[in-house]
Amino acid sequence: MRAPARLGLYGLTLVTVFAVAFATAGAVVPDGVVESWSEQTGDHAGDHAGGSDAGGNDMGTPHPGSATTDTGLSLAADGYRLTGVTAPSTVGEEQELALTIEGPDSQPVSDFDLSHEKELHLIVVRTDGAGFRHVHPQRDAQGQWSIPWQWPQAGSHRVYAEFVPTATGEDITLSTVVQVGGDFSPQQADEPARTARTDGYEVEIEGDLAAGESSTLTVRVTRDGEPVTTLEPYLGAYGHLVALREGDLAYLHVHPRGEEPQPGQTSGPEVAFEVSAPTPGRYLLYLDFQVAGEVRTAPFVLDTMTNHNAGSGDEGPTTGEAPTATDTDPEDGTRHEDGDDHDHDG
Ligand SMILES: [Cu+2]
Known part of the structure; x- marks a missing residue:
């Protein structure tokens, strides 16, 4: 009876693979990496137009004085929160995408600096990288941002808001995940594309x-x-x-x-x-x-x-x-x- 034995072994291998996958999924980028990245990618990084003048030969040579920004994976940063995110819940439904940025006082923020000519940049992409959109919603008197919206594809989407509150003058990117119902076939990139x-x-x-x-x-x-x-x-x-x-x-x-x-x-x-x-x-x-x-x-x-x-x-x-x-x-x-x-x- 070899076949059952083999099957058993196969099953065991599968279990092992899953265990490894779980362990990997649990791994998080160490805080230090994120911090040095944030410092590196602050607004002043643009001053280094000549390349790596500091002879940066290692990860995370922070640029002193750089603005601190996060990596855009958080709902809240520096006292600011992304709240009230609404969007159509299924493919094809015509509605609007809306959100509010709350400040440290828990009130909607209405004073923003222009950055790249806009007060707020909204980036939306499905988590496999498909369906990228970069748009600029309108803000109403109550501080709610909105734009007419229709999802062309189902799946889990990340929604980023990038803005500069006048109060701090610092660039912030906050994000959340929105689920869109409907048929969904992943389009994960399987190779580099230039x-x-x-x-x-x-x-x-x-x-x-x-x-x-x-x-x-x-x-x-x-x-x-x-x-x-x-x-x-x-x-x-x-x-x-x-x-x-x-x-x-x-x-x-x-x-x-x-x-x-x-x-x-x-x-x-x-x-x-x-x-x-x-x-x-x-x-x-x-x-x-x-x-x-x-x-x-x-x-x-x-x-x-x-x-x-x-x-x-x-x-x-x-x-x-x-x-x-x-x-x-x-x-x-x-x-x-x-x-x-x-x-x-x-
Ligand atoms: Cu933009």
Whole structure:
């Protein structure tokens, strides 16, 4: 009777695998890592446009005086709370997405500084990285933020609010999770993706992420093989890049390089960003760029470099091999506020 014995062994192996998975799931990023990351990614990180001038050779060389920000995984930080989050509960239902930011006095906050031209940035993404949206809701007299909303896909979504209270002048990102009922097929990224297509535009990302270091990522926009040189300012830059750590969806602060564009100016085909990946692993990146008055989103997936010494950002971009015809099809992976309904098979 060998078969039953084998089955038994197989069962035991399964149990072991699950036990390991549980242990791993319980592992949390040590506080120290998060803290040094927060310090690194404070607003002043943008001052280091020349690269790692401090010769940062290790994780977490904190920049003194940097603003403290969190990693966007908390409902509350620095006395501010994300409350009253409502959204449609199922796919396709038309309603609104609403939220309130409460201050240390437990009252809705109504004084915000402009940051990237807006008082509040709302980022929404399903926890597998699909369905990214970056929008700007309206605030009413009572301090409630809202925007018309419809979910194109079911699943568990993370909702981030990024803002700067006038009272502190510090950037805060708070988030919560919203469940959306309906059929759900996960679209977890299974490999890095350096090329994205959206509305006839092809966007390629060059450069590498290095864990614990700042590095430069450059995006290049083409259409029908021709460089696109008519990128328009959007949110105070020629592109807005959001980076999330795959797995927990921690929110990275990304700083555009170069001068802030003036109204009417255009640029392209390249835009550069300064990014710090806090830990080794995979990151989901989303570029919003504007051409001819319309904002589009290009999604990417990057893994941090394994060679720790190779990239402090100022050597030329290392052109990675783009996976052939990546399936980061923006039409099912992402959409933007201004985009009308594309087909979503999510
Ligand atoms: Cu925004």
